Amino acid sequence: MSDCDKCEELLQGYLDRELSSEEVAVAEMHLEGCDYCRRRYRFEASLRQYVRTTAAERMPPGLMAKLAQLRTTDPGSASI
């Protein structure tokens, strides 16, 4: 397995902050020396950011009130 194959395997975990510190060190060392993987990394990072911000849709305004109606307790009783 070449360094780049290994790096691709590590890249996902690296971007998702799921690697151990040893693995982070391996990934960063490779990224430092490899143009191709660095470009890939930048692309993957911006894509994740883009998906996160674009596909996240806020809760519709009326929903919170509907959820609050499902409560089994009286909110005021918390201070007892």
Place this chain on the structure above:
Amino acid sequence: MGEPETAESDGARRVAMEARDRVRFEEEALALADQVYRVARRFVSTREEAEDLVQDTYARAFRSWQSYTPGTNLRAWLLRILTNLNVDRGRRLQRRPDETPLEEHDYYLANSFAESGGEQVLEQDRVVERLSQDSIVTALSALPDDFRDVVVLVDIGDFSYADAAQILDIPLGTVMSRLHRGRRLLKARLAEEAAA
């Protein structure tokens, strides 16, 4: 003071404590509603379905609040309920990607994406800007359910692999492979869109 009285006041105190815990649970759960909705919205195709799913989730959560262990991840617990309800709604009558030889199709898309220089195309800000919100949403909803669930939980829900594994009741390795393949497919679809 006789013993029966002590037992009675102990009981009363327990009831009062439980009531307080329950109120706190409901308030903490409600504070997460927006984050729960964001994930639900990408699990289903319409806003109405997402609202129904979230309401069903909260109704069940409020009923079975005692099965939640305080101090653990409440958001993951709520999403576990939501995922189960979504499955119950009969969403998954279609094929399950992990049990069918999807690889060939999957890699065909990924390879054609790589060959077309899709990453370089997407890398340019202008092209990324040209991808509308609709194209991301469409590409996500076109993913096979099992892939989409993982991508949505990790990328939109910001869950760890371990939380996603727990929510979907699948092994950690399956989370990682579905995530990898799901993102590949997503990129392929976006590259097609950007090239169109």
